[in-house]
Structures are given as structure tokens and as C-alpha cells.
Amino acid sequence: MLKAKEYKSGIKPIWCPGCGHFGVLNAITKAFAALEQAPENAVLVSGIGCSSRLPAYVNSYGFHGVHGRALPVATGLKVARPELNVIAVGGDGDGFSIGGNHFLHACRRNVDLVYLVMDNEVYGMTKGQASPTTPAHWDHSKLTPHGPQLRPFQPCALALAAGASFIARGYAGDPNGLAQMIFEAVRHPGFAFIQVLSQCVTFCPEQARWKQQVHEEDHNDCCDPVAAARFLHGEDGLAKGNFYRNPRPVWPPSAQAGGAVDLRSEFAL
Amino acid sequence: MASCGSGGGIKFYEFLQFVPGLSQGNGVAADNCYSAWISPVRGKAAVTTGPNSRHLQDDITIAFTGSGGSGVIAVGEMLLRAAARVGFYGLLRKSYGPQIRGGESAAILRLAPQPVAGFADGIDLLVVLDWSHFSRFGDELILGTDTCIIEDAAAGVRPLTVPAAVSILTLDFTGLAGTLGSAHNNIAALGYCGAWLGCSAEQLVASLNHRLQRQDSATLKLAAQVAQAGMGLAAEHPPPLAAPQPGRPEATRWLATGNQLAALGALEAGIRFVAAYPITPASDVLEWLATHIDKTGGRLVQAEDELAAVNMAIGAGYGGVPAMTATSGPGLALMAEAMGLAVASETPLVVLNVMRGGPSTGIPTKSEQGDFNLAVYGLHGDAPHVVLSALSPADCHFTLGWATAIASHYQTLAVVLSDQLLGQSMQVLPAPPAMPFQARLDRAALPPVDGEHYLRYLDTGSGISPMAVPGDPGAMYTADGLEHSIGATPSAGAGDHQQQLSKRQRKLMGLMQSEHWAEGVEQPEARLLILGWGSCYPVALEAQSCLEAAGVPVNVLGVRLLAPLPWEALQAQCAKVSQVLVIEQNHQGQFARYLRGFGLQCHAYHRPGPRLLTALEIQQQVEALVDA
Missing domain, CATH: 3.40.50.920 (Rossmann fold)
Known part of the structure; x- marks a missing residue:
């Protein structure tokens, strides 16, 4: 049995001081300790961005791929190696913009994965551009000097519409609560989506206010998609808690029998 | 019999002798199952010496044309199957437009008593069920003055482009089928041609039953009657052309398309994960795998797009499960970024690209070899990888097997270039010998992957580094598309970059020793x-x-x-x-x-x-x- 800190790889994160991702890293290691996770049987899969650097910082297997494709890599790995605990991690740009299509289909496919998105409403690694979750009038980016002028994406509502069977929102400033959420997501059979409010103190210093603004809205027992939708379309985006949990059959259905088979006879004349 | 240039006499070459020697010293798995079957020549290249003197005494090329949906491709396939049972070898290619129904469609069939690996230039017998779209084939179906045409009485107006000198026989396939209550003039044409080639009613009905196995028994019975009526027509009005003679093949023979053989080769060499996104003309590779991979204990996922497909395959490959995807030009372009990831992270990956006309949507149903540059040069950065080409429909089996073994042995990307002609042609071939290749991560010959000193990207003498897979205790690492040190830590240092680039290039030099090149x-x-x-x-x-x-x-x-x-x-x-x-x-x-x-x-x-x-x-x- 390892302690939480023993799930850290020892590689020093590249993140800025005060970055929310440190809290997420702590939450993952705490959850692994609670799960008594064998390090060799867990794989963290990511795309590109500040948060996608996380796998290297965890004492487990990891795959740091290309921008936006964490979910396909995780899906292929989990389907091929169903005994592994596969967790895809990344940011809001990686997951909702360039990887948006994969997000929809991963929710729909319901492979037994956890997808943890560290949402700071900004592209940090490319120096502060608007992402799909950036507020419409956020005008701090040279790329959108008048603000994106678009309604922000609602990841949890979208996950619900696309068929995710576990939907939760955590806060990096509450690593213990987030660790519990990750623990439950890993135990959930099927696709579990966790949006984590993870502040970027460098490009969005106003997110320091999340400490006061984030509030608890646990709908832990909610398995009614209509009730969940009503809630998710009415809340302010800063509620944290388990919003929806409704297990349905995971994909692929069951393990296959392997072994020697005749693939050739159909071709014989 | 088909014209073959000014030189006259027609020759024939054997079914490609595609394995004239086994791998030597390149570390790719092989056994000796091919030894009784192959040419014994060994050397730096698999070259046979001597005259290409396999003269074809009795080859014939038959083409069926009609509208899409009129069943000419089906007739071609059924006739090839029936003719194979009589003793012919043969090759069938399909040419069709993008329309699902109503466009142009043709099946071109070359039959001979010995194995056939390529097509002749001309057409000996052209069977026309519908002239209305024939002009779209103007430059694909070459009619000579010695071409004999059989046209259905209901085929419509004959185009002026048909040479006046050709002999034309008009037969009422449509009326014949109609008198039996069937709309399938193509089945009447099947009976006609089958009888001429010496097929028995039983052989034709077996072909019909194979092709129409999802139809009900009344439909099958009617089809059999129409085919037999067509046979009767051949007795009364045979084509003005000597019928070719079948061979007496002794070996077990197969009937398969290049795409099917590619899929089989992949599974036999150990592919156990396939990610699929449909695209013509590669879909039938994926469809065959979808119905067969479960039997091997493997899995196929239909992905949401090609970006997902290639990354899913990379995920499985990283997990130590041999993985592939198949696509065609536009899909390969979409996969190019992740192919670079496979190279940098040293993840085994097989990508089969069945080429079609390009660029862009191009001519999706027809053959071209335009993706060479994309396959060889299309990756970003300095990204050494393997590109193979299949040399015949039958060779798709061998080449996919080799690619699968290369990808896992060298922990790299292997792209296989096939094309619509190879992939969708159906070939009668001698049954291939047992697959000589197996996907295998060569872990025994490398430093141990456990213990505190595990270095995933160690710069070994061969350039091949020890690859741990999830589940291996004590060897946890993060595979990375970021440049990295030998210990898999992200690095922007010039020394690490130089070392890893050189290592990834050097490891492929083992292939220079292979005689399969x-x-x-x-x-x-x-x-x-x-x-x-x-x-x-x-x-x-x-x-x-x-x-x-x-x-x-x-x-x-x-x-x-x-x-x-x-x-x-x-x-x-x-x-x-x-x-x-x-x-x-x-x-x-x-x-x-x-x-x-x-x-x-x-x-x-x-x-x-x-x-x-x-x-x-x-x-x-x-x-x-x-x-x-």
C-alpha cells in the first residue's frame, strides 16, 4: 500500500506557482492511495496543454500524445487492455475545442474510462487565448481583443446530452473533495466525466475569486436525466458536486474468447 | 487471347512468387513453412532469373457492363467462382462510379488455365446489359477490332464510339428472364457465359447460392431457372469465339480480394486491435476484420473520425496489443499528425492505405498511386518510418504480415500502400502458405524492463529500446510525443533531440538486410x-x-x-x-x-x-x- 505522496513521480511540474493543477495532482494521488491502486496497472493519458503534462508527474504509466486526442488513445488502450485503470486528463481547449468530437463520442460510447478536464477557461500554454469555456466578454487575449463574444460551452450539460453516465464537477481548491470524486469515478462502471475548476492565476487572475464563489450542489443520487438537465441549464457554472450518475451497459459488452481459429476456410474453393 | 501489343503472342506469368526467401538476420519472426512453396532463390533481392516464358495459351478477358445496381459486379464474381470450380484461375476487377445506384459499373474478368496476377490490355468478350453509361468507360474499356460483343436486346442505343468492325450478337437476356417472371437479365447472362466456359448447371447454381445466400429459397430457385435458361441460349447462339480451356489445378485454391487478404494477413500476423472509420475503397478491409477479429479474441472499434481511429490504434499499440487501422488518401492525410506521434513515442502502429484517385475527394471509387509522397514525406519533423507496397492482390497477405512484424519489432509506424485495383480485385490463387511473421515486442534481447534503472528510450546498439507495457511492475514511464531523454523525461535539450532522432533513424537500418524489399x-x-x-x-x-x-x-x-x-x-x-x-x-x-x-x-x-x-x-x- 502506497501513500498519496508515493504516487508522485518526482518530476517537477512546469506549472506556475498557484496553478490549480497542483491541487488536481494531489487529488489524483490521494484517490490512488484510497483505491490502493497498483501503479503499474494505472495509465494516465493526455493530449497537449499545461494540464496535459500531468501524467509525467504521477508514478504510474502515462501517455502524452497530440493535441485533442487523449480520449481516442485512452479508448483504444482500455478496449485493448480492459484490466487497466485508464484515466484521460487534459484541459478545456484540448477537450472541448480540438478534441470536442471525441468528447461527444466518448460520452456516447460509454467505455469504462474516467475523463478529468482541468477547466481554467483559457489556453495557458500558448499564452492566454480564449477557449470554448471562456466568458463572452473576457477581453484579455490579443487574439480576441473584444472578447470571444460567444456563449461559453457548458461541458456538463453537453456530457449529459451526449450520454455520459457519470457527471461531476470538482474544484482544484478542494483536493480532498476532488479525490473522493475521482475515487467514485474510477469505481463507476462506464464513462465518468469530471469537470474540474482549476484556476489559471497567470492569465485569469480573476479566478482567484473562485475560492469564494464555488459552492456545493450535490445531486449524488440524481439518475433522472431530465432533472439533471434542468439543474445544469440553470446553474452558474461554479457549483461543485456529483450531478448525475446513471450506470448503463458499458462498451464493449464482454470479453471475447480467443485462441486458435479457422480464418482461412471461407476462401477455399 | 487478348491483344498484347504489336508483338503478337500472349504470355503469362505465374501468380507472384512473392516469398522467395525468408528473412535473414533482421530479427523479424519467420519459420520455414514457405519452403516447399517458394522459389528457392535467395540473395539481396528476391529476384528470379530466367525467361518470363510462362506463355498463356488460353487466357480470355470478359467484361460485363451496365448501370450501377444492374448486377454486373455480381455476375463477374459469380462467373469467376463458377469458372474457378471448372479449373480456371482468374482475376476480376471492378470499375464503378460513385453512385450507389444508376451510375456506370463494370466487371472485367481475366481467366486462364494457370494463375493470373495481372490484367491484359484488351477485351475479348464484352457483355453489355445497358449501353446508357458505356461512354463513361470510354478510355477504361479498350475495344479492339477482334473484340466480340454480346448485347442484351434491351441494352438501349449503342454508342457511335463502338468500332464498326467488331462482331456484335444481340441476345434477349431481359426477355428470357421476363418469361420466367424475373427481372434479372444479369443472371441470364451469367448462365450464357458460364455454359460457354464449360460450367455445369450445378456449378453455376452453387455460385448463385453463395452470392445470394441471404435471399429466400423462392428467389434462389428462380435465379437458378434463369441461369439455366441462359445456358440454353448459349447452346443455340454461342459467342463467335473459341471457348478457352480450363486447367487442372492440383493445389488448394482460394478466391479472395486483395483487401480480404490484407485483413487476413494482419490477423494471422497477430493484429488484435483495429480502429475503423469507413472510406472507399478501404471499408471492406475493415468490414472483414469486424466479422472476424472477435474470433481471435481481438477487438474492432468504429471510431468517430480518422483522427480518433489512428489514435485509438496508438493507444492499443502502447498497451502492447498489435494494432492497425485502414484508410484511403484523405483519411491518411488526417492521420498524419498522429503517425508522427507513433514515430516519436516509438509506438507500434500499422496503417493500411488503399489508394484512390486524388487529391481531395478525387475519384474515390477508382485506382491511382498518388499517395506515395504523402506516405513517405507526409510526416512533420524528421520522422523515419516504414512504407511498404503490396505487389499483387495475393501479396497483400504477405505484406500486411510483414508490416505487422516490422511495426512491433522496431516499435514504429509501418504504412502499407495498396490501391483500389489491388484491394478490390478478386483473385483465384493458390492457398498461401502459413503466415511466416508474428508481431512480437522483442523484449528478451533488450535490457530488462524492471528495476530502478529502466530507461524506456535507451540508446542501444541496434537503436531499438526496451519497451515496457502497462502492467509491467517497476517500469512505469510516460510515453511522449514531446522530445525526451533516454529516461522518457520531457526534454528540449539539443543533446537529447540529436540522440533520439539518430536512434529512431538507426533502428530501421536493420531492414536493409531483408530480402523481402x-x-x-x-x-x-x-x-x-x-x-x-x-x-x-x-x-x-x-x-x-x-x-x-x-x-x-x-x-x-x-x-x-x-x-x-x-x-x-x-x-x-x-x-x-x-x-x-x-x-x-x-x-x-x-x-x-x-x-x-x-x-x-x-x-x-x-x-x-x-x-x-x-x-x-x-x-x-x-x-x-x-x-x-
């Missing part, structure tokens, strides 16, 4: 080499036969390993002759430009699809070069 046929006194790749190789062999008859011996070489190119071995082949002619089916001469980049002095002949390169035009090119 090319196939060829040499002739005494040859002064010229026809050099091709992929589906051009059978055409080159056909041209070689024609040239031999015209008294011009040439050598032929088909390159299977396009990248990294075994340049020294290729030079040795080229040094045997005074001239080299590179042929390919694309507009820019992509392969020839590539070879000139190495310093090869060569002539080039290339033309885009979908009109296939013919033996005749290659013969003419060679004769012009030899005369000059």
Missing part, C-alpha cells in the same frame, strides 16, 4: 530494367512477357520496401542493365522523383488513373528507349 524477374541479355511498385508490378511483368515475344529481353523489379529505401541493393539491381524505366500510376512521377533524389539515372513513365497502365504502352516505351 523487392521482387523481380530477370532475363538473360536484358539491357533495361522496368522498375515499379505496388499494382504496377504485375503490369510490368505483363509487359515483360510481351517484350520477350518481340525479342526484347528486360528485367523487372517491384519494390516492396519503399522507405527506408535499400538504396545499395537497388543500385546493384540497376547496375545489371544500361537503362532503367520507372513506371507508376500517378501524374507527377512521385516514385521516380524520389529515386532521382538518391541519384538514380532513370527514365520515367507515369500517368494518372483511373485508366490503368497497360502492358502495351509500357512495351512501347521500352521499345522506344531500346531503339534510341
Whole structure:
């Protein structure tokens, strides 16, 4: 049995001081300790961005791929190696913009994965551009000097519409609560989506206010998609808690029998 | 019988002898199952020596044309199956437009008593069910003055482009089927042609039942009656053409498409994960795998797009499960970024690209070899990887197996280039020997993957690093598309970058020792080499036969390993002759430009699809070069 800190790889994160991702890293290691996770049987899969650097910082297997494709890599790995605990991690740009299509289909496919998105409403690694979750009038980016002028994406509502069977929102400033959420997501059979409010103190210093603004809205027992939708379309985006949990059959259905088979006879004349 | 250039007599080459030797010293798994089956020649290239003197005494080319949905492809397939049962070998290619119903459609069938790997230029017998879209094939179906045409009475107005000199027989297939209450004039034509080739009613009905196995018994019974009526018509009004004689094959024979054989080769070599996104003409590879991979304990996922497909395969490959995807040009372009990831992270990955006309949507249903540049040069950064080409429909089996073994042994990307012609052609072939390749992470020969000192990207002598997979205790690492140190820590340092780039390039040099890099046929006194790749190789062999008859011996070489190119071995082949002619089916001469980049002095002949390169035009090119 390892302690939480023993799930850290020892590689020093590249993140800025005060970055929310440190809290997420702590939450993952705490959850692994609670799960008594064998390090060799867990794989963290990511795309590109500040948060996608996380796998290297965890004492487990990891795959740091290309921008936006964490979910396909995780899906292929989990389907091929169903005994592994596969967790895809990344940011809001990686997951909702360039990887948006994969997000929809991963929710729909319901492979037994956890997808943890560290949402700071900004592209940090490319120096502060608007992402799909950036507020419409956020005008701090040279790329959108008048603000994106678009309604922000609602990841949890979208996950619900696309068929995710576990939907939760955590806060990096509450690593213990987030660790519990990750623990439950890993135990959930099927696709579990966790949006984590993870502040970027460098490009969005106003997110320091999340400490006061984030509030608890646990709908832990909610398995009614209509009730969940009503809630998710009415809340302010800063509620944290388990919003929806409704297990349905995971994909692929069951393990296959392997072994020697005749693939050739159909071709014989 | 089909015309084959000014030289007259028709020749024939055997089913490609595609495994004239097993791997030696390249570490790729092999056993000796091929030994009884293959040519014993060994050497730096798999080249047989001697005349291409397998004269075809009785080959015939039959084409069926009609509208899409009129069943000409089905007739072609059923006739090939029935003719195979009589003793013929054969090859069938399909040419059709993008419409699902109502466009143009043709099945072109070459039959002979010995194995057939390529097509003849001309058509001996053209069976027309519908003339209305025939003009769209104007330059694909070459009618000679000795072509015999059988047209359905209901085929409509004959185009003015049909040469006046050809003999035309009008038969009422539609009326014949109609009197039995059937709308299937194609089945009547099947009976007619089948009877002429010597098929029994039983053999034709077996073919019908195989093709129409999802139909109800009343439909099958009616189809059998229509076919038998067609046979009766052949007795009354046979084609004005001598019927070819079948062979007496002893070996077990198969009937399969190149795409099916590619899929089989992949599974037999150990592929156990497939990610699929449909695209013509690669979908049938994926569809065959979908219905068969479960039996092996493997899995197929239909992905949401090609980006997902290739990344899913990378995920499985990282997990130690041999994985592939299959696509065609536009899909390969979408996969290019992740292919670079497979190279950088050293993840085994097989990508089969079944080429079609391009760029963009291009001509999706027809064949071309335009993706050479994309496959060889299309990756970003310095990204050494493997590109192979399949040299015949049957060779798709071997080449996919080899690619699967290469990808896992070298922990790299192996792209296989096939094309619509190879992939969708249906071939009667001798049953292939047992698959000699197996996907295998070569972990025993490398430093241990456990313990505190595990270095995933260690710079070993061979360049191949020890690859742990999730589940291996004590060897946790993060595979990375970021440049990294030998210990898999992200690094932007010049030293690490230089070291990893060199290592990834060096590890592929083991392939230079493989004799599978090319196939060829040499002739005494040859002064010229026809050099091709992929589906051009059978055409080159056909041209070689024609040239031999015209008294011009040439050598032929088909390159299977396009990248990294075994340049020294290729030079040795080229040094045997005074001239080299590179042929390919694309507009820019992509392969020839590539070879000139190495310093090869060569002539080039290339033309885009979908009109296939013919033996005749290659013969003419060679004769012009030899005369000059």
C-alpha cells in the first residue's frame, strides 16, 4: 500500500506557482492511495496543454500524445487492455475545442474510462487565448481583443446530452473533495466525466475569486436525466458536486474468447 | 487471347512468387513453412532469373457492363467462382462510379488455365446489359477490332464510339428472364457465359447460392431457372469465339480480394486491435476484420473520425496489443499528425492505405498511386518510418504480415500502400502458405524492463529500446510525443533531440538486410530494367512477357520496401542493365522523383488513373528507349 505522496513521480511540474493543477495532482494521488491502486496497472493519458503534462508527474504509466486526442488513445488502450485503470486528463481547449468530437463520442460510447478536464477557461500554454469555456466578454487575449463574444460551452450539460453516465464537477481548491470524486469515478462502471475548476492565476487572475464563489450542489443520487438537465441549464457554472450518475451497459459488452481459429476456410474453393 | 501489343503472342506469368526467401538476420519472426512453396532463390533481392516464358495459351478477358445496381459486379464474381470450380484461375476487377445506384459499373474478368496476377490490355468478350453509361468507360474499356460483343436486346442505343468492325450478337437476356417472371437479365447472362466456359448447371447454381445466400429459397430457385435458361441460349447462339480451356489445378485454391487478404494477413500476423472509420475503397478491409477479429479474441472499434481511429490504434499499440487501422488518401492525410506521434513515442502502429484517385475527394471509387509522397514525406519533423507496397492482390497477405512484424519489432509506424485495383480485385490463387511473421515486442534481447534503472528510450546498439507495457511492475514511464531523454523525461535539450532522432533513424537500418524489399524477374541479355511498385508490378511483368515475344529481353523489379529505401541493393539491381524505366500510376512521377533524389539515372513513365497502365504502352516505351 502506497501513500498519496508515493504516487508522485518526482518530476517537477512546469506549472506556475498557484496553478490549480497542483491541487488536481494531489487529488489524483490521494484517490490512488484510497483505491490502493497498483501503479503499474494505472495509465494516465493526455493530449497537449499545461494540464496535459500531468501524467509525467504521477508514478504510474502515462501517455502524452497530440493535441485533442487523449480520449481516442485512452479508448483504444482500455478496449485493448480492459484490466487497466485508464484515466484521460487534459484541459478545456484540448477537450472541448480540438478534441470536442471525441468528447461527444466518448460520452456516447460509454467505455469504462474516467475523463478529468482541468477547466481554467483559457489556453495557458500558448499564452492566454480564449477557449470554448471562456466568458463572452473576457477581453484579455490579443487574439480576441473584444472578447470571444460567444456563449461559453457548458461541458456538463453537453456530457449529459451526449450520454455520459457519470457527471461531476470538482474544484482544484478542494483536493480532498476532488479525490473522493475521482475515487467514485474510477469505481463507476462506464464513462465518468469530471469537470474540474482549476484556476489559471497567470492569465485569469480573476479566478482567484473562485475560492469564494464555488459552492456545493450535490445531486449524488440524481439518475433522472431530465432533472439533471434542468439543474445544469440553470446553474452558474461554479457549483461543485456529483450531478448525475446513471450506470448503463458499458462498451464493449464482454470479453471475447480467443485462441486458435479457422480464418482461412471461407476462401477455399 | 487478348491483344498484347504489336508483338503478337500472349504470355503469362505465374501468380507472384512473392516469398522467395525468408528473412535473414533482421530479427523479424519467420519459420520455414514457405519452403516447399517458394522459389528457392535467395540473395539481396528476391529476384528470379530466367525467361518470363510462362506463355498463356488460353487466357480470355470478359467484361460485363451496365448501370450501377444492374448486377454486373455480381455476375463477374459469380462467373469467376463458377469458372474457378471448372479449373480456371482468374482475376476480376471492378470499375464503378460513385453512385450507389444508376451510375456506370463494370466487371472485367481475366481467366486462364494457370494463375493470373495481372490484367491484359484488351477485351475479348464484352457483355453489355445497358449501353446508357458505356461512354463513361470510354478510355477504361479498350475495344479492339477482334473484340466480340454480346448485347442484351434491351441494352438501349449503342454508342457511335463502338468500332464498326467488331462482331456484335444481340441476345434477349431481359426477355428470357421476363418469361420466367424475373427481372434479372444479369443472371441470364451469367448462365450464357458460364455454359460457354464449360460450367455445369450445378456449378453455376452453387455460385448463385453463395452470392445470394441471404435471399429466400423462392428467389434462389428462380435465379437458378434463369441461369439455366441462359445456358440454353448459349447452346443455340454461342459467342463467335473459341471457348478457352480450363486447367487442372492440383493445389488448394482460394478466391479472395486483395483487401480480404490484407485483413487476413494482419490477423494471422497477430493484429488484435483495429480502429475503423469507413472510406472507399478501404471499408471492406475493415468490414472483414469486424466479422472476424472477435474470433481471435481481438477487438474492432468504429471510431468517430480518422483522427480518433489512428489514435485509438496508438493507444492499443502502447498497451502492447498489435494494432492497425485502414484508410484511403484523405483519411491518411488526417492521420498524419498522429503517425508522427507513433514515430516519436516509438509506438507500434500499422496503417493500411488503399489508394484512390486524388487529391481531395478525387475519384474515390477508382485506382491511382498518388499517395506515395504523402506516405513517405507526409510526416512533420524528421520522422523515419516504414512504407511498404503490396505487389499483387495475393501479396497483400504477405505484406500486411510483414508490416505487422516490422511495426512491433522496431516499435514504429509501418504504412502499407495498396490501391483500389489491388484491394478490390478478386483473385483465384493458390492457398498461401502459413503466415511466416508474428508481431512480437522483442523484449528478451533488450535490457530488462524492471528495476530502478529502466530507461524506456535507451540508446542501444541496434537503436531499438526496451519497451515496457502497462502492467509491467517497476517500469512505469510516460510515453511522449514531446522530445525526451533516454529516461522518457520531457526534454528540449539539443543533446537529447540529436540522440533520439539518430536512434529512431538507426533502428530501421536493420531492414536493409531483408530480402523481402523487392521482387523481380530477370532475363538473360536484358539491357533495361522496368522498375515499379505496388499494382504496377504485375503490369510490368505483363509487359515483360510481351517484350520477350518481340525479342526484347528486360528485367523487372517491384519494390516492396519503399522507405527506408535499400538504396545499395537497388543500385546493384540497376547496375545489371544500361537503362532503367520507372513506371507508376500517378501524374507527377512521385516514385521516380524520389529515386532521382538518391541519384538514380532513370527514365520515367507515369500517368494518372483511373485508366490503368497497360502492358502495351509500357512495351512501347521500352521499345522506344531500346531503339534510341
